[in-house]
Amino acid sequence: MAxxxxxxxxxxxxxxxxxxxxxxxxxxxxxxxxxxxxxxCGLLCGYEVGDLAETVIHHGxxxxxLADHPELAIYRTLxxxxxxxxxxxxxxxxxxxFGASPIGRDLAPRVASTVRAGLTADCTDLQIGDYTSKxxxxxxxxxxxxxxxxxxxxxxxxxxxxTMHPQxxxxxxxxxxxxxxxxARQNATRQGVVEKIAPTFDARDLALKVLSRETRESQVNLxxxxxxxxxxxxxxxxxxxxxxxxxxHLLGGEVGASRAAVDAGYVSREHQVGQTGVTVRPRLYIxxxxxxxxxxxxxxxxxxxxxxxxxDPNAPIFQIAHYKIVGDVAEVIPMLIRALREKAK
Amino acid sequence: MVSSRTYNxxxxxxxxxxxxxxxxxxxxxxxxMNRSALPAIFNPEDLNALEMAIQVQERYGGHVTVVTxxxxxxxxxxxxxxxxxxxxVILLSDKKFAGADTLATSYTLKCAxxxxxxxxxxxxxRQAIDGDxxxxxxxxxxxxGIPQITYAESVVNLEGDEIVVERAFxxxxxxxxxxxxCLLTVVASANRPRPPSARKQIEYxxxxxxxxxxxxxxxxxxxxxxxxxxxxxxxxHLKIPLWTAADLGADEGKLGLAGSPTQVYxxxxxxxxxxxxxxxxxxxxxxxxxxxxxVKEYIVG
Numbered sequence: 001m002a003x004x005x006x007x008x009x010x011x012x013x014x015x016x017x018x019x020x021x022x023x024x025x026x027x028x029x030x031x032x033x034x035x036x037x038x039x040x041c042g043l044l045c046g047y048e049v050g051d052l053a054e055t056v057i058h059h060g061x062x063x064x065x066l067a068d069h070p071e072l073a074i075y076r077t078l079x080x081x082x083x084x085x086x087x088x089x090x091x092x093x094x095x096x097x098f099g100a101s102p103i104g105r106d107l108a109p110r111v112a113s114t115v116r117a118g119l120t121a122d123c124t125d126l127q128i129g130d131y132t133s134k135x136x137x138x139x140x141x142x143x144x145x146x147x148x149x150x151x152x153x154x155x156x157x158x159x160x161x162x163t164m165h166p167q168x169x170x171x172x173x174x175x176x177x178x179x180x181x182x183x184a185r186q187n188a189t190r191q192g193v194v195e196k197i198a199p200t201f202d203a204r205d206l207a208l209k210v211l212s213r214e215t216r217e218s219q220v221n222l223x224x225x226x227x228x229x230x231x232x233x234x235x236x237x238x239x240x241x242x243x244x245x246x247x248x249h250l251l252g253g254e255v256g257a258s259r260a261a262v263d264a265g266y267v268s269r270e271h272q273v274g275q276t277g278v279t280v281r282p283r284l285y286i287x288x289x290x291x292x293x294x295x296x297x298x299x300x301x302x303x304x305x306x307x308x309x310x311x312d313p314n315a316p317i318f319q320i321a322h323y324k325i326v327g328d329v330a331e332v333i334p335m336l337i338r339a340l341r342e343k344a345k
Numbered sequence: 346m347v348s349s350r351t352y353n354x355x356x357x358x359x360x361x362x363x364x365x366x367x368x369x370x371x372x373x374x375x376x377x378m379n380r381s382a383l384p385a386i387f388n389p390e391d392l393n394a395l396e397m398a399i400q401v402q403e404r405y406g407g408h409v410t411v412v413t414x415x416x417x418x419x420x421x422x423x424x425x426x427x428x429x430x431x432x433x434v435i436l437l438s439d440k441k442f443a444g445a446d447t448l449a450t451s452y453t454l455k456c457a458x459x460x461x462x463x464x465x466x467x468x469x470x471r472q473a474i475d476g477d478x479x480x481x482x483x484x485x486x487x488x489x490g491i492p493q494i495t496y497a498e499s500v501v502n503l504e505g506d507e508i509v510v511e512r513a514f515x516x517x518x519x520x521x522x523x524x525x526x527c528l529l530t531v532v533a534s535a536n537r538p539r540p541p542s543a544r545k546q547i548e549y550x551x552x553x554x555x556x557x558x559x560x561x562x563x564x565x566x567x568x569x570x571x572x573x574x575x576x577x578x579x580x581x582h583l584k585i586p587l588w589t590a591a592d593l594g595a596d597e598g599k600l601g602l603a604g605s606p607t608q609v610y611x612x613x614x615x616x617x618x619x620x621x622x623x624x625x626x627x628x629x630x631x632x633x634x635x636x637x638x639x640v641k642e643y644i645v646g
Contacts, residue, residue, distance in 0.1 A: 077483070077493055102514040106495045109480040113451060113487035118606030121478035131610055135602070145610065152364025152474060156613045164606030207492045208523040211509070215517035227645075251645060259365065270515055275615075276477065284644050298615045305644050306620070307635070309627075319619040323635060327627030335629055339636040340645075 005038030005142075008093040008166070010084065011056055011064075012103050013046050014075070014215070018055060021099030024176040026060035028126060029097065035128045036142060038094055039063055043087065045080055047073035050194075057192035058181035067197040071206065074213070075103050077110055078205045085114040087197065093166045095144050097126075100170035112168050118161030119168040120146035124175045124279070131160045143167065153275030153295025174223050175279060220254065220270040227253030227284045230273055230300070233260035234289025234310060235329050241266040243333040244288055250340050256280070256300075258290045274299035286336075289329040292317025309333070351406035352503065352525075354398045355458050357469035357485065358391040358411055358426065360419040364474050387422045390470025392538040394531040395426060397500065398468045399539070405503055407465070408432045412457050414442055414450065417556035423585055427549040428541030435461075436554045439589040444602030447476075451484035453600060456593040458489060466508070467528040471496060482530035489528070494521060497529040499536075553578060554585040 007029045012019040022042075029040040042061040044053060046068065053064040067083045088096065088111065096111075098104035100122045112119035125147040131140045143160045144167040150157040161167045185192050222228060229248040235241050241261070248255045257271040273280055275295040285303035290296060292308070292315055300306070301320050308321035309332045318324045325332055362383040398409050411426040413419050414437040423434035437457055445453065458467060467486070472479035479495070486493035498513035501520065512519040513532055553561055558571040568574040578584040590600055598604060625635045639645040 077495075081487075102496060102516075105479050106483060106493070109447065109478075109483035110487050110493065112480075113448060113484040116448070116606070118446070118448065119480060120607060121476070121480055131608075133608065135608070146607075150476070150612065151362075152477075154364065154615065156615055158610040158612075159607050160610045161607050204490075207527075208494070208521055211520040211522055213517060213519040218516060263365065284639070294615050294617075297617055301617045305639070305642075307625075308622075318622055320617055321622045322620055323625050324622040325625045325627050325631075325635075332627050332632070335627070335632040336636070338629070339633045342633070343636060343640060 004092055004094055005033075005036040006041055006091070006093045007032055007036070007038055007095040008041045008043055008088075008097065009061070010096070010098045010104065010107065011042045011044040011052070012099055012101060013044065013049055013052055016046075016049060016052065018052055019099055019101060019173075020178065021101060021104070021171065021173040023059045023178040024174070025097045025099065025171060026056065027179040028171070028176045029095075030060040030179070032095065032126065032128060032144070036094065041065060041093065043067070043084060045072045045083055047071075053194045055181065057185050057194075058183055060179060060182075060185075062192060064192075064194045065197050066194055067199050069199050071201055072199070074210050076208055076210060077106055078208060079199070079201055080107055081110040081114060082201060082205050083197065083199045084111045086199070088115045088117075088166060096166040096168045098168070098170045100172050104170045108168060108170050115166075116164060117166050117168050118164050119170070120148060120159045120161070121170050123148045123169045123171045124275075126169065126171065131162060133162050138162075144169070149275035149295065149298075153298065154293070172279075218270060222254055222256060222271070222273065222278045222280050225254035225280070226282055227251045227286075228256040228273070228280055228282045228300075228303075229253055229286045229288065230256030230258065230271075230290060231261050231266065231288050231329070232258035232290030232296075233264060234291065235261060235266060236289065238266050240330050243330065243337070247286070247333055247337055247340075250337060251284075253282070253284070256285075258293070258296050261290075287317050287321070288333060290317055291315045292319070350505070352401060352465040353408045353463050354401060354410070354466045354468060355461055355464050356391070356395050356398045356409060356411045356426070356431070357454055357467065357481070358395065358413045358422050359388045359470075359473045360385050360413065360415050360422045361388045361473050361475040362386075385418065385421070387425050388470055388473045388475075390472060390531060390533050391422075392470075393533055393535045394468040394470045394529070395429060395431070396536045396538040397497070397529070397531050398466070399430060400536070401466070401500055401503065410435065410461055412437060412454065412461075414438070414445075414453055414457075417554065420554045420557060420585055423554075424549055424552050425541065427552055428545045429539055430542060430545060434552075434585055436556070436585055436587050437593070438554070438556060438587055439600075441590040441597060441600045444605065445600065446605035446607045447478055447480035447484055448606055449600055449602075449604035451481050451488050452604060453593070453595065454481070454485045455488035456595045457588060458485070460588070460593060465525045467491075467526070469528070469530055471530045471532050479530065482528060486528035489526075492523050492527040493530070494523060494527060495530045497531050498534055549583065551578070551581075552583045552585055554587045556587060
């Protein structure tokens with residue numbers, strides 16, 4: 001099947017809800033398929049999840065491979081990897097995409113190792129293009145450019161996988177834009193077929209049992225926040241970080257943080273902005289005590305307005321700031337809070 | 346049902362450039378990386394993995410072997426492991442390993458673990474800070490044909506041939522039970538890695554791999570030859586074994602660059618447009634004026 005140009009997307013679902021990132025990847029898959037000419041195929045695993053197949057089609061799949069089995073009710077590496085790897089071996093897709101979620105990052109490497117394919121983690125962009133191999137000087141047409149931050153987010157690397165297909169990648173959540181569902185796309189029409197797969201497992205696939213699990217909704221929504229107040233190492237203490245939270249609250253915004261602030265334990269990792277955290281584009285971004293490592297700036301430089309507060313007048317964050325305040329966070333933030341309260345009177 | 350058995354463990358560790366502390370002086374004027382400004386460190390989550398293994402050993406007994414793959418200088422993380430009390434360390438180093446992506450790396454590690462042989466648990470950090478891929482753990486488990494438990498935060502129980510582990514994700518927790526042998530990738534929240542012991546530091550500071558002999562002889566010329574130094578170190582359990590591709594009996598086509606399906610097409614520096622910024626004075630008048638401007642532009646409602 002040398003001419004197979006199919007693009008597969010692993011459809012991540014939990015308790016009957018499809019992960020956002022899977023819908024984002026279906027949209028990206030459609031875009032890639034326009035260049036490549038293959039089909040977009042969603043691999044949907046779970047138990048009693050057949051109803052979701054239609055949603056997968058509405059969001060861009062031409063075909064849904066539905067593996068519905070009691071052993072797939074809760075995500076576990078081995079049974080899921082068995083289903084995915086068996087199908088890959090049989091049908092040889094050209095590209096296979098996963099969300100870079102805890103599940104995607106657990107499953108994709110296992111599958112890639114099983115089928116001996118290349119895998120690139122945490123991509124922030126995917127494109128199609130040609131590549132001349134340094135190894136064999138051959139030209140490979142229409143490869144998947146797997147673009148990702150490297151070296152702690154200080155560099156951007158483009159990775160290719162010329163021969164050991166499928167070309168597999170996990171893709172960062174929130175960087176691709178999903179399509180609005182198109183309900184005209186339906187099952188059993190030319191646009192959208194649901195194909196049921198009957199998986200089989202052996203005892204080794206079932207070596208791990210889930211005893212209990214608890215999930216919580218994220219309290220943090222950086223991606224859609226119109227205003228973000230973010231703190232860095234320069235905030236200096238957990239106590240001072242409360243000032244960041246107070247200001248964010250007053251502005252009706254969300255709390256962000258640099259990696260240094262997260263590493264220092266001022267705030268949880270969900271708040272991390274940057275190439276190694278979440279990429280944001282709010283209306284207003286206030287960077288307090290953030291010096292502005294390149295990986296942080298790359299994750300927030302598209303904000304409409306940036307206010308930076310730093311004691312170091314040469315901090316790199318000022319290069320992209322619209323408003324530059326040279327001063328101590330512990331003094332400047334209370335002034336901002338006071339000015340806001342004055343305005344509200 | 347008290348288990349009387351002990352558990353043999355292998356911990357996979359990596360020496361990495363300290364990418365979390367890239368300051369502006371680590372970037373050169375032309376935007377390239379000044380690598381000498383980045384110290385090489387013990388990958389942080391690998392220290393958590395090492396700590397978890399040592400704690401299991403303290404509770405249940407057994408052996409801890411630490412393995413790293415890297416250039417000769419990677420022996421430093423093995424000494425760091427010895428300072429924390431592990432039983433045995435092994436360096437995997439060979440020009441044939443160079444240029445490996447995660448698939449070729451996991452194949453090499455698999456060969457080493459199989460050569461070590463008798464193991465119940467393999468530990469590694471969730472991910473390394475130079476690549477942040479989190480792929481080597483799961484891929485090594487697959488190559489060994491054993492289950493993986495990623496995002497491991499604590500070993501809740503170990504009894505007979507079964508382990509109970511709590512996994513921690515950004516959005517929840519999960520308790521799993523798994524048959525041994527299996528591989529755990531450990532998250533930073535798992536524990537606080539112990540510092541090196543001062544006594545062990547004295548005991549092992551001379552520990553060296555054969556790849557370091559030449560430079561050691563420059564310091565200690567009284568040994569004269571590498572053989573004499575080797576005999577001296579080996580007699581005192583200070584010789585860090587070196588395993589090459591030949592020692593592993595590995596299929597060379599699966600090692601290093603040759604065994605890596607992914608290739609780096611290009612690397613770009615992140616270039617950001619600079620903005621003309623307006624200076625705001627850090628006093629109440631300056632801040633008040635700024636706030637008025639933001640309100641006027643409908644940025645703050």
